[in-house]
Amino acid sequence: MMRKGPLVLVGGILTVMLLVLSGCETQSSSGKSITIVGSTALQPLVEAAGEQYGTENVGVFVNVQGGGSGTGLSQVQEKAVSIGNSDVFAEEKKGIDASKLVDHQVGVVGITPVVNKDVGVKNVSKKQLIAIFTGKLTNWKQLGGEDLPIVLLNRATGSGTRLTFEKWGLDGQQSKDAQEQDSTGMVRQIVGSTPGAISYMAFSYVDKTVDSLSVDNVKPTESNVASNKWKIWSYEHMYTNGAPTGLTKQFLDYMTSDKIQKQVVSKLGYIPTTQMEVKRSVDGKIIAIKKGM
Known part of the structure; x- marks a missing residue:
């Protein structure tokens, strides 16, 4: 909620x-x-x-x-x-x-892609991240994970978190149409309880119910944001x-x-x-x- x-x-x-x-x-x-x-x-x-x-x-x-x-x-x-x-x-x-x-x-806030803990994937490339959110990849087994359909969850269109994620995480491409939520807290709850789910949120909302994804082997950490190694921040x-x-x-x-x-x-x-x-x-x-x- x-x-x-x-x-x-x-x-x-x-x-x-x-x-x-x-x-x-x-x-x-x-x-x-x-x-x-x-x-x-x-x-x-x-x-x-x-x-x-x-x-x-x-x-x-x-x-x-x-x-x-x-x-x-x-x-x-x-x-x-x-x-x-x-x-x-x-x-x-x-x-x-x-x-x-x-x-x-x-x-400053870092924003990270987050997944359900059972997907079996910890790292993706920027190209793969874009392919996930634009619908070109549809199952986690295509990324070396479990045989689970990828379930996308977006923040609402007016969300600054979404705009930041699409601009810096997806190189300006828009995520495909999917379920939308106004609340980051609700996004975390749904991702944590839905097999195959993926979304994105501020570092401050990430807890043990979800897993963050690294991108190109760069971890979503505060030190990596400070140096701009992790580019999804605002x-x-x-x-x-x-x-x-x-x-x-x-x-x-x-x-x-x-x-x-x-x-x-x-x-x-x-x-x-x-x-x-x-x-x-x-x-x-x-x-x-x-x-x-």
């Missing part, structure tokens, strides 16, 4: 109307709150930081919801939420006017509509503080941007980072 934020406003239609009309920083008798929507790959990190921030600041509520990067970007563009979480640059999403949004990069963006103010700015400052970057980001399987050996531009260009500069 999709992970839910640690604190959720209730009140049905009235709450939704208040959020939309107010730009989503609200004040009530119980305190201040902001609403953050979007990427499920980034959701666990923002939930954890939001819960800790609320503990340290009594009366402040950080409401975190998923829905995918496309939802986050469209909602913050419409000023329906305080922050839109995304795994991709706003410039990469159709229908988004990136010139109105301000990008706050709070970390920045974790928290977008605001214009420069942030008030509680929104305070929480974003908290997200990028040494405290959160050192204590929470790494602990949950994300990579602080300060650990990256390269940086990637909007157009995909990779530039080495000169340390100490």
